[in-house]
Amino acid sequence: MPLYQCLSPEGLLDESTRGNLAEEITRIHCDATGIPPSFVNIIFLDMPSGRYFVAGKPAALSVLNGAIRVGRDLAIRQRILRELSQMWTRLTGQPEGELLISLWENPPGNVMEAGLIFPEIGQEQQWFVQNRDRLTELGML
Amino acid sequence: MPLYQCLSPEGLLDESTRGNLAEEITRIHCDATGIPPSFVNIIFLDMPSGRYFVAGKPAALSVLNGAIRVGRDLAIRQRILRELSQMWTRLTGQPEGELLISLWENPPGNVMEAGLIFPEIGQEQQWFVQNRDRLTELGML
């Protein structure tokens, strides 16, 4: 966690652009929150044409849904939204008017990654210490 | 926002049915909430057979997930659920017994559309006034 899912029109992204977007989403999330990059998960999904509608008419938007831990300051969440929106437009050429970005907050006690229950915001250091061996073995620290 | 995602068995929907469903979902949401149609986003995703299970056995259900702003009255949310369910059955022939519909509520401060943070419920008019130029340019007003 976080997990960012990016739905976009088939053909908008090539392999190289996906790699660049993944690096930038990771950087934006880590800069805003201070977590290590090894916890940032990103998925890209292509949407065939004719499957997206706005106002009941066919459209070609991209949708980013980010699952994050509950409790981040509003300023941090909105910084992430703003930077994602501008970065996506810069790297893909798709205008901000065709982009819908949402963050979804989940209590970390509802999340298991690599067999470990996630820590609350602010309790990461203690959690890193407690699970150092496991996280090091997995290359996450 | 809202964003409705509709997962259905491959082959259930053709292009024309998708268009009709999109119009009806848009109409149902706007009638219940009063927002302009230009804010209603809808995605259709096909599921190959053998990928959906109920009670551990293969099944052929459709799943509608609607992401909406937090704070709508329960009566509005359940009106949307009921009308979506009946409308889906009417347009697709799929019985209500094969349909799972959920609304997911998100604080609008966690949502950015067209580069703009979303307003709270009840604060739309002020937000429309503040962002009139941008929204008009995008054809959303």
Add this chain to the structure above:
Amino acid sequence: MPLYQCLSPEGLLDESTRGNLAEEITRIHCDATGIPPSFVNIIFLDMPSGRYFVAGKPAALSVLNGAIRVGRDLAIRQRILRELSQMWTRLTGQPEGELLISLWENPPGNVMEAGLIFPEIGQEQQWFVQNRDRLTELGML
């Protein structure tokens, strides 16, 4: 409800493994919560390679998202997380380090299945009695 969505790398799962996973996810959820198996919905989605990134680099993780009713004890939620994680690794051979599992809680009043609004946790028996004819007709009781 619940609805479990399982995203995994294309080629990881064959038809037989999907069936076994569906049986086990259903069993784990029902053992932990006491609900009948007929309410457990599971979807599998394949992800082509090059679409999943961790730390900005291509990776091959699986993601399980479970939509459940709000209000389950933390111990029940974390039992489900732990058992899902271990079971997935046992049946697929994919190490726990490549698995991200989240539960997402929704008020049951936001959910309609088979044309019926869902009951709160603890009010199932009354709901079963009220809707016995409909649920029996659908094979859900």
